[in-house]
Amino acid sequence: MIGYYIHHQGRGHLNRALAIAAELRETVVGLSSQRRPEGWRGDWLDLPRDDESIEPRDVDAQGRLHWVPLHDSGLRGRMAVLSQWIAETNPQLIVVDVSVEVALLARLLGVPVISVALPGIRADDAHQLGYDVSAAIIAAWPQEAEGMISGLSAPARRRLHCVGAISRFGSRGDEGRPALGAEGQRRVLLLGGAGGSTLDASTISAARTSTPDWHWTVLGSRGGRWVDDPWPEICSADVVVTHAGQNALADVAAARRPAIVIPEARPHEEQVTTASVLAGSSRWPAIVRWDFPETGWQALLDEAAALDGDRWSTWNDGRGARTAAAVIESELTPAVDSEVA
Known part of the structure; x- marks a missing residue:
């Protein structure tokens, strides 16, 4: 036992x-x-x-x-x-x-x-x-x-x-990813966690307003909803904006989605350390920002969307x-x- x-x-x-x-x-x-x-x-x-x-x-x-x-x-x-x-x-x-x-x-x-x-x-x-x-x-x-x-x-x-990386979803690639919407809007998922977030609804709203060509879904953060199974939303996103928690990154990597990573303050510099490793390497498809940007979201999302999500395979190989x-x-x-x- x-x-x-x-x-x-x-x-x-x-x-x-x-x-x-x-x-x-x-x-x-x-x-x-x-x-x-x-x-x-x-x-x-x-x-x-x-x-x-x-x-x-x-x-x-x-x-x-x-x-x-x-x-x-x-x-x-x-x-x-x-x-x-x-x-x-x-x-x-x-x-x-x-x-x-x-x-x-x-x-x-x-x-x-x-x-x-x-x-x-x-x-x-x-x-x-x-x-x-x-x-x-x-x-x-x-x-x-x-x-x-x-x-x-x-x-x-x-x-x-x-x-x-260990994800409850393993490594399932493009499983469940739908085609682009009828209007051709690309999708961005803002993924919060259960451990708390410094984001506020007005900051998120400003980012959403500045990117009319993108459809935003917000989970977990303030102004968003909580779901027990975020997998469908992760898979349907062209870009995921996430904190640097281990499980969030593992899930994004399992879905092979390009990411914009914004670390939250945690004891022992936990998320800052992870973000620093990602920022210091071109091995993985992630762009790191140390604070939630107030401007420039259109260019940032375009840059992230151009990354090859399959490069997450060495972060999360499913095993x-x-x-x-x-x-x-x-x-x-x-x-x-x-x-x-």
Whole structure:
């Protein structure tokens, strides 16, 4: 049995877990404060939230960890539930996406850990500790994307497996892409995420007004709608304007759509780092802008539309989840309790 811890912020961690779990041959139990998603095949352990205290104190233990607020009943309950589950089920391994504290707890209880790495600057003590106790580290970006993460120790870097982008849609190319509309309008999709956006409706409206030859669809951002399945909209776009979150880029790459990438502010420079890698290479069909442009959208969309979307194939080759599952299965060992043996 494999435990799979899924962080509750946004939807990216959950979508990645769904894709990887579907490729694993072992029974996988989800461990999360998120509700069990449709399509999850194994059991699901509901965890108490640990971020609902009105005045959390000393949340990082003087910089050694990331989130351990003092005397927090949610944190205490969360770790107690996890500890009890580990004691009762004796899992072979736990995948952690992402939490240094959960990785440390599992390893302190004698369970091997595989951590999922995120892009950005990860040189702080907490990240170092989490990676150091992990048997392997999975990175959902291609080996060719140099500079996606910094601060790893030499031993941790040797355990880093760059498996390529992981999209819940795999790699399905032009599947479902309709022909141009009757009026010949090209389509642009503005793709927001569940993790928050700095865009406002008036800025988006101005961009839309300045490009009358383009039909705009807005998902997730302010002024847009939320859909559980953005795949049809991604496939029907001639250009996708997106933030630099891992899952959004993985989905755009799966659909082989040219992109305009505008990173959002995230801890540890996560999206800025990814955008910098894309900006520094002509390998992938993406144009990077550091802020949402106030003018020049017609020329920008024309430039992006001229890019060859098939060049995303080295970012997302459709095998990322399968490769990640292979890394996980390579670390499996029989879970033998020494007292029973």
